[in-house]
Amino acid sequence: MLTLEDIVTYYGNICALKGISLDVEQGEIVTIIGGNGAGKTTTLKTICGLVPATSGEVCFLDNDITNNPTSDIVGAGIVMVPEGRRVFPRMSVLENLQLGAYLNKNRLEVKEDLEKVFDLFPILRDRKKQVAGTLSGGEQQMLAIGRALMARPKLLLLDEPSMGLAPKIVANIFNIISEINRAGTTILLVEQNARMALSIANKGFVIETGNIVLEDTAENLLRNEEVKKAYLGE
Amino acid sequence: MSYYSQILTVIIINSILAVSLNLVSGYTGQLSLGHATFMGLGAYAATLFALKLQSPFLVSIILGAAVAAFFGFVIGVPTLRLKGDYLAIATLGFGEITKNILLNLKITGGPMGLRGIPKVTNVYVAAAALVLVIFSLNRIINSRVGKSFIAIREDELAAESMGINTTRFKILAFVIGAFYAGLAGGLYAFLFRYINPKDFGFMRSIEILCMVVLGGMGNTYGAVFGAAIITILPEFLRSVSPVVAQYRMVLYGLLLVVMMIVKPQGIISESSLSNKKREKSLEKGGL
Numbered sequence: 001m002l003t004l005e006d007i008v009t010y011y012g013n014i015c016a017l018k019g020i021s022l023d024v025e026q027g028e029i030v031t032i033i034g035g036n037g038a039g040k041t042t043t044l045k046t047i048c049g050l051v052p053a054t055s056g057e058v059c060f061l062d063n064d065i066t067n068n069p070t071s072d073i074v075g076a077g078i079v080m081v082p083e084g085r086r087v088f089p090r091m092s093v094l095e096n097l098q099l100g101a102y103l104n105k106n107r108l109e110v111k112e113d114l115e116k117v118f119d120l121f122p123i124l125r126d127r128k129k130q131v132a133g134t135l136s137g138g139e140q141q142m143l144a145i146g147r148a149l150m151a152r153p154k155l156l157l158l159d160e161p162s163m164g165l166a167p168k169i170v171a172n173i174f175n176i177i178s179e180i181n182r183a184g185t186t187i188l189l190v191e192q193n194a195r196m197a198l199s200i201a202n203k204g205f206v207i208e209t210g211n212i213v214l215e216d217t218a219e220n221l222l223r224n225e226e227v228k229k230a231y232l233g234e
Numbered sequence: 235m236s237y238y239s240q241i242l243t244v245i246i247i248n249s250i251l252a253v254s255l256n257l258v259s260g261y262t263g264q265l266s267l268g269h270a271t272f273m274g275l276g277a278y279a280a281t282l283f284a285l286k287l288q289s290p291f292l293v294s295i296i297l298g299a300a301v302a303a304f305f306g307f308v309i310g311v312p313t314l315r316l317k318g319d320y321l322a323i324a325t326l327g328f329g330e331i332t333k334n335i336l337l338n339l340k341i342t343g344g345p346m347g348l349r350g351i352p353k354v355t356n357v358y359v360a361a362a363a364l365v366l367v368i369f370s371l372n373r374i375i376n377s378r379v380g381k382s383f384i385a386i387r388e389d390e391l392a393a394e395s396m397g398i399n400t401t402r403f404k405i406l407a408f409v410i411g412a413f414y415a416g417l418a419g420g421l422y423a424f425l426f427r428y429i430n431p432k433d434f435g436f437m438r439s440i441e442i443l444c445m446v447v448l449g450g451m452g453n454t455y456g457a458v459f460g461a462a463i464i465t466i467l468p469e470f471l472r473s474v475s476p477v478v479a480q481y482r483m484v485l486y487g488l489l490l491v492v493m494m495i496v497k498p499q500g501i502i503s504e505s506s507l508s509n510k511k512r513e514k515s516l517e518k519g520g521l
């Protein structure tokens with residue numbers, strides 16, 4: 001569904017990605033794990049055109065989308081939930097969700113999607129008139145995911161959904177991610193919380209300083225001695 | 235024209251300037267320090283169309299506004315691609331360059347400026363223009379385009395992730411702002427019948443910014459209110475003592491600092507972005 005072929009990305013003079021290749025199959029949950037500054041977020045940003053790739057190729061559904069404008073990539077079906085939630089703080093929950101459906105001009109579909117998101121996150125229905133900046137961290141994360149779902153993604157990119165949330169809420173969010181996946185959305189998940197991510201993923205990539213150093217099924221990665229030592233704290 | 239109707243006309247022209255800057259800075263979140271430059275370009279262009287080509291008043295001011303919008307586009311395209319505060323610096327530089335060009339060109343009369351402009355602007359003309367400007371701005375703000383502007387201000391990265399072409403909409407806001415500022419410039423020229431480059435300098439830009447900040451960023455009526463206060467204030471001070479009136483810029487600075495501490499959202503703060511009617515439309519799936 002999505003393939004990255006030898007992607008190199010620079011921030012000014014600094015080389016953040018040094019040749020990343022990975023692939024995501026339809027229907028999978030794929031996770032990229034790694035430490036701070038390894039290049040996880042940059043990988044996602046490069047996929048959705050927020051940061052230009054210097055070389056390499058991003059292919060989505062057999063189309064070359066490398067360095068296309070983000071609006072085209074969102075239109076093609078790749079939607080990102082940015083790191084740190086980034087909800088529109090002074091807008092209501094409803095307005096945030098509506099902006100997620102920005103490219104969908106079919107009002108009936110938007111209304112339908114809104115109901116789906118409210119069914120998935122009932123708390124958002126209760127708070128739909130509340131200003132998003134006053135929601136709790138967990139609720140904001142739900143809103144950010146719901147907002148992305150409003151864009152009808154075929155592939156959902158999630159950047160550290162567990163960031164700064166209590167363990168109980170993280171578990172809840174991850175259950176919902178699995179649920180979204182079962183409903184038919186392919187997921188590429190970037191996480192520092194490797195155990196959580198690998199527990200719901202089919203496949204994982206380990207990234208270190210701009211290089212993919214390991215690639216395997218999630219099960220194997222959970223048993224891998226090096227992964228255990230470096231990312232699972234055993 | 236009596237003194238009071240003159241003041242009222244100036245308030246209205248300043249209101250157009252303030253609400254148009256408010257679109258750029260208040261709604262879209264892009265800090266522009268060159269709004270008076272667009273006003274000046276509009277004023278000069280309108281005057282030249284009227285004096286050299288004998289075009290009628292209405293045609294002149296609209297063409298003047300179009301010229302200002304064109305320059306808004308030219309300066310907006312390279313600068314609005316950048317993120318952060320580069321726009322403020324670029325607009326500042328653009329203002330100084332424009333002022334110097336106007337000071338040295340023959341057709342603009344150099345430092346002498348242009349005189350002999352017919353007096354057409356009065357309270358009614360200005361008021362009609364303001365009503366049209368506010369009406370069209372409200373339409374824009376409540377549309378999909380307006381929501382894109384606000385989304386960019388709220389969080390540019392998130393807006394972009396939702397598929398909003400942020401560069402395009404920032405340029406659009408800037409061009410619309412420049413158009414209205416140019417319109418105000420035209421009205422100004424046909425009111426005072428004389429223009430020179432100093433009328434449209436950096437200090438005027440700051441004055442317009444003061445109106446917006448004082449009135450309330452992101453609220454059109456707040457901007458009108460701010461324009462009224464900033465216009466009346468020096469007149470009032472002059473009636474108290476001419477010496478005090480000379481120091482009005484000091485007072486503006488003080489006013490801004492006090493506002494930032496006491497009421498950073500402005501006198502009339504941005505009301506909740508949604509009202510009843512809007513909520514209904516949202517639930518039906520409209521943006």
